[in-house]
Amino acid sequence: MTDKQKYYHLLGEVCEAMPSSAVDSAIRAGYGQGHKSASTRLHHVKQGKVASLTDLLALVRFSMPNYEVPASLLPEEAPAAQPAPLFR
Numbered sequence: 766m767t768d769k770q771k772y773y774h775l776l777g778e779v780c781e782a783m784p785s786s787a788v789d790s791a792i793r794a795g796y797g798q799g800h801k802s803a804s805t806r807l808h809h810v811k812q813g814k815v816a817s818l819t820d821l822l823a824l825v826r827f828s829m830p831n832y833e834v835p836a837s838l839l840p841e842e843a844p845a846a847q848p849a850p851l852f853r
Contacts, residue, residue, distance in 0.1 A: 771838045772818040779825055779832065787811060787828035794827045 766774070784790075788807040797803025797820075809815040811824060818840050825832055 768818045768840055769816050772816045772821055775821055775838045776813055784828050787824045791823050791827040796823045
């Protein structure tokens with residue numbers, strides 16, 4: 766399953782239960798400090814306009830701490846980079 770598919774599947778599971786204050790909870794917790802318009806971006810993620818799995822996971826974790834995200838919907842971790850030998 767791609768991250769975009771995981772995003773829509775997770776959004777379908779939590780859209781009814783996610784509180785209206787989810788974006789505010791994430792912003793107050795310090796999420797999105799690197800973005801100028803973090804609030805707008807998170808609102809678009811919550812509405813389904815921007816398919817960002819990491820942002821949706823942040824919204825769920827900060828606003829619904831008792832909800833356990835299924836492991837199948839978590840993003841796949843990138844394999845660790847292997848150092849390339851310069852000389853052989």
